[in-house]
Amino acid sequence: MESTLKELSNGESVLDIKDKCGVAGGVEDMYGEDRATEDQTITPWTFSVASGYSLLRDPHYNKGLAFTEAERDAHYLRGLLPPSVSSQQLQEKKVMHNLRQYQVPLQRYMAMMDLQERNERLFYKLLIDNVEELLPVVYTPTVGEACQKYGSIFRRPQGLFISLKEKGKILEVLKNWPEKSIHVIVVTDGERILGLGDLGCQGMGIPVGKLSLYTALGGVRPSVCLPITIDVGTNNQKLLDDEFYIGLKQKRATGQEYAELLEEFMSAVKQNYGEKVLIQFEDFANHNAFELLAKYRTTHLVFNDDIQGTASVVLAGLIASLKLLGGTLADHTFLFLGAGEAGTGIAELIALEITRKTSVPLEEARKKIWLVDSKGLIVSSRVESLQHFKKPWAHDHEPVKELIDAVKAIKPTVLIGTSGVGKTFTKEVVEAMASLNPKPLIMALSNPTSQAECTADEAYTWSKGHAIFASGSPFDPVEFEGRTFVSGQANNAYVFPGFGLGIIMSGTIRVHDDMLLAASEALASEVTEDDYLKGRIYPPFTNIRKISAHIAAEVAAKAYELGLATRLPRPSDLVKYAESCMYTPLYRSYR
Numbered sequence: 375m376e377s378t379l380k381e382l383s384n385g386e387s388v389l390d391i392k393d394k395c396g397v398a399g400g401v402e403d404m405y406g407e408d409r410a411t412e413d414q415t416i417t418p419w420t421f422s423v424a425s426g427y428s429l430l431r432d433p434h435y436n437k438g439l440a441f442t443e444a445e446r447d448a449h450y451l452r453g454l455l456p457p458s459v460s461s462q463q464l465q466e467k468k469v470m471h472n473l474r475q476y477q478v479p480l481q482r483y484m485a486m487m488d489l490q491e492r493n494e495r496l497f498y499k500l501l502i503d504n505v506e507e508l509l510p511v512v513y514t515p516t517v518g519e520a521c522q523k524y525g526s527i528f529r530r531p532q533g534l535f536i537s538l539k540e541k542g543k544i545l546e547v548l549k550n551w552p553e554k555s556i557h558v559i560v561v562t563d564g565e566r567i568l569g570l571g572d573l574g575c576q577g578m579g580i581p582v583g584k585l586s587l588y589t590a591l592g593g594v595r596p597s598v599c600l601p602i603t604i605d606v607g608t609n610n611q612k613l614l615d616d617e618f619y620i621g622l623k624q625k626r627a628t629g630q631e632y633a634e635l636l637e638e639f640m641s642a643v644k645q646n647y648g649e650k651v652l653i654q655f656e657d658f659a660n661h662n663a664f665e666l667l668a669k670y671r672t673t674h675l676v677f678n679d680d681i682q683g684t685a686s687v688v689l690a691g692l693i694a695s696l697k698l699l700g701g702t703l704a705d706h707t708f709l710f711l712g713a714g715e716a717g718t719g720i721a722e723l724i725a726l727e728i729t730r731k732t733s734v735p736l737e738e739a740r741k742k743i744w745l746v747d748s749k750g751l752i753v754s755s756r757v758e759s760l761q762h763f764k765k766p767w768a769h770d771h772e773p774v775k776e777l778i779d780a781v782k783a784i785k786p787t788v789l790i791g792t793s794g795v796g797k798t799f800t801k802e803v804v805e806a807m808a809s810l811n812p813k814p815l816i817m818a819l820s821n822p823t824s825q826a827e828c829t830a831d832e833a834y835t836w837s838k839g840h841a842i843f844a845s846g847s848p849f850d851p852v853e854f855e856g857r858t859f860v861s862g863q864a865n866n867a868y869v870f871p872g873f874g875l876g877i878i879m880s881g882t883i884r885v886h887d888d889m890l891l892a893a894s895e896a897l898a899s900e901v902t903e904d905d906y907l908k909g910r911i912y913p914p915f916t917n918i919r920k921i922s923a924h925i926a927a928e929v930a931a932k933a934y935e936l937g938l939a940t941r942l943p944r945p946s947d948l949v950k951y952a953e954s955c956m957y958t959p960l961y962r963s964y965r
């Protein structure tokens with residue numbers, strides 16, 4: 375049985391209810407119902423009170439067996455549930471027990487997605503309380519396999535799909551989404567999904583996964599998060615030939631057609647949700663990613679996680695590692711395998727941090743940073759043929775083709791893998807790093823695990839236990855000669871949830887690089903002596919909500935300092951304020 379708003383007996387008006395539900399905007403006709411002329415279309419929508427059968431099927435409110443006796447009476451649930459009343463803790467215990475029965479990671483992923491669609495609060499309670507265990511299920515590496523098989527495992531759509539078919543109608547499509555107040559959008563066009571390449575429309579697993587981390591790790595309410603996939607086709611022939619493929623079966627649109635769709639999307643988002651919706655670009659191919667960021671960073675609140683979020687997390691690890699390595703960042707020499715979004719994004723932020731900490735100009739700071747792409751070391755003789763984002767890294771040096779020769783020639787203290795190609799840090803490469811450095815810092819950032827440049831076991835074994843190692847996807851602890859090494863996970867998941875929370879809670883209107891540096895410093899400061907003793911340069915994910923509150927506070931503080939924050943007056947204790955803004959997944963009582 376459903377009651378419409380008009381039937382409520384407490385006398386509240388429609389507008390009162392909307393305001394309480396957090397529909398922002400401050401204008402009464404925010405969906406254009408009054409302004410629309412007779413020949414224009416509008417989206418009809420209503421608020422209704424969920425009860426009975428529909429309450430059990432509403433993932434936002436469903437509590438399953440945890441509905442109390444009183445709630446079962448008041449909400450027409452009698453007979454629709456078995457008599458037993460369960461606590462949320464017991465439900466959590468049961469679901470975790472069931473999940474652990476699955477041997478195949480993809481089955482765990484599917485069980486978690488089913489839970490998210492059945493009982494949202496229980497889903498987040500599980501994820502928050504068991505973050506180290508479940509992160510690899512809802513995120514890398516399993517989400518990679520889920521995207522590859524998305525068509526086959528597809529049951530119910532999550533997020534919004536905007537394809538070329540919707541050109542000219544994107545604003546209307548946005549209005550089809552049930553939530554009217556959105557604060558964060560994670561959007562992909564599916565062309566570079568982790569290190570797995572073009573997965574087209576099946577990339578949707580990534581925005582869905584990233585946004586579940588916004589909530590679990592950063593405390594951003596799920597209702598204000600919107601996953602979006604823009605489908606402009608795919609160049610992945612295997613998908614085009616797959617009868618279960620869920621996307622447009624055509625080659626990717628490019629050039630003007632692509633740019634126009636993205637422009638319409640960006641305008642529609644701003645028109646529908648206002649100036650302060652954070653748009654996180656995720657897993658676009660680099661030929662679009664840099665351009666989109668450059669084009670929209672001055673007009674929209676945008677953030678590219680692969681370029682900027684990754685940079686902030688890796689810089690945090692580097693700052694933390696100085697306690698083990700000694701010296702300052704400026705004393706180190708960095709070599710990257712991979713000169714795309716992640717590689718050049720990290721390189722640029724390292725150089726920026728060096729300029730902020732010393733009087734060294736940016737050009738000079740860049741000279742200690744070298745990158746290798748698929749054609750070899752980036753050197754000045756290649757400059758004419760390089761993509762624009764590689765040009766700042768074309769230093770004077772003779773051409774070098776192979777990574778091992780680049781290691782020997784450049785003698786890096788830090789080796790970072792951002793190539794998307796697995797097994798490229800060979801035994802020879804790791805041994806060379808170990809022969810050059812007492813403690814070589816090796817980061818194999820490529821995801822998922824199959825694409826990691828080397829494994830934790832390889833890094834520790836081949837360096838004879840001398841390496842400091844971190845990777846994009848998690849590895850189990852490694853035993854080597856009687857010692858246990860626990861590697862850190864250098865993944866942008868450490869930063870984007872807290873970073874986004876900081877932006878949202880301060881009403882920040884633009885992302886500034888200094889906010890990324892603030893996030894790096896905040897994350898680095900969370901690494902404890904105990905972590906260092908285990909060889910890790912990142913804190914465990916178990917403390918991530920506390921860490922996210924800290925990151926959010928530092929990011930917001932920087933935004934206030936830069937005059938970019940609009941939530942005034944500035945809260946005096948930003949950490950407390952961040953904590954007070956965070957969503958908690960405990961069940962609410964229903965009257």
Ligand SMILES: NC(=O)C1=CN([C@@H]2O[C@H](COP(=O)(O)OP(=O)(O)OC[C@H]3O[C@@H](n4cnc5c(N)ncnc54)[C@H](OP(=O)(O)O)[C@@H]3O)[C@@H](O)[C@H]2O)C=CC1
Binds near residue numbers: 568746822865
């Ligand atoms: N841990 C984390 O938080 C993150 C990890 N990543 C991971 O990093 C990887 C790369 O992502 P991204 O930078 O966006 O991708 P890009 O496609 O932008 O860049 C890939 C780079 O790797 C180079 N490359 C490819 N193959 C080789 C090879 N065999 N030898 C040397 N270089 C090679 C490419 O060279 P060329 O330019 O010549 O084609 C390019 O410069 C992915 O696996 C992704 O999952 C990304 C973001 C965050």
Ligand SMILES: CC(=O)C(=O)O
Binds near residue numbers: 514569679846865866
């Ligand atoms: C982690 C991430 O964003 C990536 O691998 O693309």
Ligand SMILES: [Mg+2]
Binds near residue numbers: 568656657679680
């Ligand atoms: Mg990514």
